[in-house]
Each structure stands twice: as C-alpha cells, then as structure tokens.
Amino acid sequence: MSSTSRRVRTSAAVVPADGRRQNLSLVLQTLRRLGPTSRAQLAREVGVTKVTMSDLVAELIGKGRVLDVGPDVQAGPGKRATLVDLDRARLLTLAVDLSVPARLRAAVLDITGEVLVREERPAAVDAAQGRGVDPAVVVELVRATIARSPYPVLGIGIGTPGLVDRHGTVRTAPNLGWTDVPLRDLVADATGVPVLVTNDSDAATQAELSASPGSEDMVLVHVGRGVGCGIVTGGHRVAGAHHAAGEIGHVTVGTDGGEDCPCGKQGCLETWLSIPRLRAALDGPDGRDVVEIGGERLGVALAPIVAALDLSEVVLAGPEELMAPVLPVLERTLSERLLANPDFPISVRLAASPQDIVLRGAAALVLWDQLGVV
Amino acid sequence: MSSTSRRVRTSAAVVPADGRRQNLSLVLQTLRRLGPTSRAQLAREVGVTKVTMSDLVAELIGKGRVLDVGPDVQAGPGKRATLVDLDRARLLTLAVDLSVPARLRAAVLDITGEVLVREERPAAVDAAQGRGVDPAVVVELVRATIARSPYPVLGIGIGTPGLVDRHGTVRTAPNLGWTDVPLRDLVADATGVPVLVTNDSDAATQAELSASPGSEDMVLVHVGRGVGCGIVTGGHRVAGAHHAAGEIGHVTVGTDGGEDCPCGKQGCLETWLSIPRLRAALDGPDGRDVVEIGGERLGVALAPIVAALDLSEVVLAGPEELMAPVLPVLERTLSERLLANPDFPISVRLAASPQDIVLRGAAALVLWDQLGVV
C-alpha cells in the first residue's frame, strides 16, 4: 500500500519487519478509533503482549506519531494507566479538491478530518478555445496552503475528476481540459512532500468508508458535472484493471433509447442524471419529472451492480438539495428491480456529510498511505 | 481465506510465524507455476536468500508437500542443481459438483486439475412433492470416491447451486430442494477431512482464475438452470456482504417489461436467458431470436458491472454448443453500451475448458485453503 513498499504485491516474501510495520499501523488505527488509551489496553485490542506493545508505542513516540498524554483520570483497582494518543496536533495532511474547476480548493486537515486551513483559487476552463486549467495554479495553491499549516504535513492528497493512472498522472480530465498531466510529480517536485493523486469519486468513497467503517460492501455514487462512483467490497476500494473503476457515466441505461450524448452514444447515464440537468429542471415546471427519471435510471444502472456484488449500502453524494429528492426514487427503483431479502435490507442513504467529502477522502488516503490508518 | 485463520482480517497483529506461513505458501505457488525448480532459483523467485529457501524447502519436504526429484539434467557453468517439486502424486483433492441435480458428480483431482477418479450418482428432485435431494446421497458419493483415491486427499471441495453461508451451510438451493442443510459438517463428520462448500458459480470462477492467472479483473457468467456469476477484482473473488455475490439471476433487465418470473417480478435475467430456454428454442424455429435476445439482455445486465468495476474480461461458462452462439451477441451488446477505450479492449470469451469447471474450481479452492496455492 505504501508508496515506498519494496516489492510487488502478487509475489512478495514476508520478512519479520513487514509484520512489525503492520503492527505499528494497527496501533495507530486503534488509537484513532479509541482515542487516548493505555498501553495495556492497546495490547489487548491489537492482540499482542504488554511488552511488545510498550516497544511498539516507544517506537511510535520516537517517530513523533504518538504522545504520552499523562495518567488516566479514571480509577480502578491496580496501578493507574498512563495514556498515550496520536499526536493529533502534528498529524496533518494537505488535501486538494479539483472536482469543481471554477473553485479549486485546498485545505489542511487533522487526523479527525477537521479542516484547519482553507484556500481557494478560481480557474476558468474554456474548452472551446482549448484552454484548460493551468497545472501551475494547482501547484501555487498547494504552496500557499502548506505555508499556512501550523506544522509540516505528512503528505498531500489530490482528488481530481478524470482518469488517473497509478503513477499519479491524470490521463484524461475533460472538465479540467487535461491530458496526461503528471500531477503527482509536479506537486511532489514543488513541495518535496509525498503526493497521492486519485479520482474524486474514489476520494469521496474513501471519505465515506472512513466515516462509517461498517460500510464494507457499498457503492457511493458521486453526482457532479458527470456521474461517477466508487465501489467497496470487503472493506477495500475496487481499483479496476486500468485504475478506471467507477466510470459509469457513459454506460447506456435502459432498453428504450434516450438522448444523444456527447460521447456519441445514446441514453448514457449522464444524459439522464447530472447536476446541471437537475438544477435547470428544478427551476422549471418539469422538476418532478426530471428527478423521477434521473433517480429511476440511476437505479436501473445500479441494480445489477448491487446484486452482483451483494452490496449492503448505496450512498448518494452530491449537493444535498438536489440529491435528497432523488433518494426515494432511487430506493424505490432498486427495491423493484432486486430480489428482496428481508433479512438483509439494502440501506440507501445520502453521504454522511457531503461538504468537503473529496477533501476529507483525499486526506484519508494520505493517512492510509503514510500511517496505515484507515 | 483459510478456514483455520485465527483472527479477523481487519484487526490482526502479525507475528513472525504468520510471515513464515505465507512464505511457505509462496514456495508452493512458485513450484506450481514453474514445475521442478532448484532451491537457488526458488530463492530468487520468491525474494528470500538461498539459506532461508533451503530451510523452507526442508520444512515442506518434512511435511510431505515437496519432493527432492534429483539433479537437473541441464548443464551450465557451476554446480548442477538438485531440483525439488511438489509431491504431485500425493497432493490430491476431492471435488464435488452438485450443480446438475440429476447427475451429482465427484472426482479426485491432482494439483494440475487432472481428474484421476470419477463417480456419479443420479438424484431425482421433485419439487412438486416437496422432495429434495437427500444429503445422504452426497455423503455416500464422497465416501465411495474417497475409497478409490490412490492417496489420502488434502481436503474436499463442494460446489453447489444456491446460497452458502460462511459456515458451509446451504441456506437455500431451490434446485436441490434444500433449506439450511449443514453440508460442510455432514461431510466433514463422515470423512474426517477438511471440507469447503461454495456456490457453484464461485467455484467455476476460481477454476477460470486458476487456469489463467492473468485474469485479475473479470466476471464469469455461469449459465445453467439459472444464471449466476462470479466476480474477480484485483485477483480476488468478491464474496459480498452476505456471501451472496454473483446472484444476478433475478435482477430486472431492461426498461420495457418482460415475462413474469416465478420470483414474482417481471423481466428477470433468468426469464431472458437460461439453458432450458435456449435448448428448447434451438430445436424450434425461433432459435435465432431467443439466442439474440438472451445474449443482448445479458449484455445489458453486465454493462454497468463491467464499467463500474473496470473489468478486462467477460467469460461465459456453460454448455459449449449453447454458449458459443450467445457469445458474439454478448460481445456486440457490450461494445454498444460501453464507452470504448481502444487502449484497453474488453476480452469476451468462452471459459477455457467448460467441462469439469465446477470440479476443478472446487479443487482449486481446497488447494488454496490447505496450501495457500492459487
């Protein structure tokens, strides 16, 4: 997972040090889940002895990841515990959200996902003139934000629309007017900090996964200018054969035609459902119909996915005032098209906190990469 | 994966012994891939030192998994290698295929998937009279097959239609007339050998995955009395939130109605495509139409799945004479409904060797469980 891992995944011998690294991550994860905790308690949670845990904690304190926060106030029989906790003030990440080109956003977040510093830059895209967003604007935005961070950041996470390969290069992002922009290297060279670039829907999915760790099998649909989704099975995000999982915007939906799509086909999901379409319609007289049809088509597209992957949750992310009316339609369509199992109802809901969802997801990805913290 | 793993996945400390176990598995996997190999070569492949590899191999020889097969015939500068290999004669598994109730089948397979011993039992299902297949028939079949095995088997793998929970209990299998049959325990108690029970589509998927390890992101559609599928992302089979992944037979396909389905809905995939339907039609005058429509609807259902998961392969498994005509229709439908990426064409093909696919998959699952060999 770490960008510094030595070997490929499929065929990798395991040395004791690899186990150690995982155990250190487990300590951090557990601290994140429990807050200030004693070494003895951590040992029980993680499943190692007190001795080993003392050693693990000592290493983490040495690395500046964990702090001794003094004796426990709680009393009981036995010696009072000395609590340790993540060094929350210093475990900062820089997250960038490029999903709205008109408002490129960056923020410094702490380990709980709270935003400490915000920056924004407007960027005009004029596709007609072939002018895309200047990547230099992103680099400047990152620089300005990092300068205002109270402490150095662990890493930089960037959520961008479009397709991103595993080297952090944005292969194609029509909304930004980008083709083969080596964003990771650009930002890493400018800052000297580890950089992670992902699709914005993927980042949003990670945000939801971090916020509700119970969602081990879900799909998050991210409605914006287009429609994308992120899929989690068994607690892991699906990447896809070409790092292009989640690109459902241009799948034909239904067997009864549909509008022409710029992609050249007919009846693509994006012709049925998108923010511009919803927003325009809600002002007009056909609002109800557009919402009805959009939600229904989304359900038609999602039903085979939910069934094939046996997902337990469907999450809608996007502007709340537009997504809320779509939700009941989606829910109804799914229940109509799927074999109902009364023991395992499918939860259909809005994203827990849609604002800053891409920022929080990008930050979570950095934490995962750098600390192994979910 | 292993039924004997001690801890849950999300929170498990790693001790050196866990690494050792993985490394032993890696040696077996590498031997399976390369055939007879020297210790030095194995060390390079796996990524440990020659010393460690000698130790690993010694342990595997001690356990009867690996054999010393004598000096290499190949010559070159330097000392001649002494090759070791899997003890292929003794690494046997027993596989059972219950997907065709009229022909319950069992076989003993070696590590290459070759069948050494076969047994069959007919079983009548009379749903109208509420009589299902007697599980005792399966137990007897297993006993008879095991008696003919030249060596003790490592384990027993069973592929069954219907839903299987993680305790190896068949929750519901209409085709067998089963509800909550604790198949794993029944067979394990009768034989004293480790037993693994999975859905037949899952087994078929594993067979395909083992046969072509490059297929890390694929869906295998298994057409039989009903339609099921198995999905692989990142080289791992998707299990689903309730171990029910792949159940796509009763998803409504299309937005233009369809036939009534026994499940109570309309236009389920199984009403468009199934073996009985295809077979009946091929004898009549409407053959072409039924194939056309069935393949098309399958493509309609699969398109969102392929797009959302960024799959690179779609595999059709089932009776070859029925699947072959469906294939081109499926391929065309998918290409019509998906955004084509010329760099990454989607491969649509028939299963590599459809005969015995469930048997081979069940055997592969046992190998994975017992040896960590894919």
Add this chain to the structure above:
DNA sequence: CAGGATAAGTTAGTAAAGTTTACTAACGCT
C-alpha cells in the same frame, strides 16, 4: 489502617525467522 487483590508497565531471558558472511562441492571452459 494493614494486608490482600488487582492492574499497569518494566526488565530479563528465550524462541522463531530471516539476514549476512563464509565456506564446500561441483561444473564448464580454456
């Protein structure tokens, strides 16, 4: 209020797993 019970955390020593270093054995080529 002394003494026991209980829990947290440390110290000392051990077992397991892998590495480095150095060696022997065996082979082809000149």
Add this chain to the structure above:
DNA sequence: AGCGTTAGTAAACTTTACTAACTTATCCTG
C-alpha cells in the same frame, strides 16, 4: 590444472515477539 561460476550449507547475528517475574500504584476489605 586452474579459473570463474553456481548450488547448497553452516555459523553468527539481528529483529521481533513471547514468557516469566518483578515493581509500582491503586482499590477494597476486615
């Protein structure tokens, strides 16, 4: 015969986590 090369083994060391035993600190009971 000697040189370079490769396979495999032996011994010593490092890392990691474990067990056993101890100290310290606290609560509770008689």
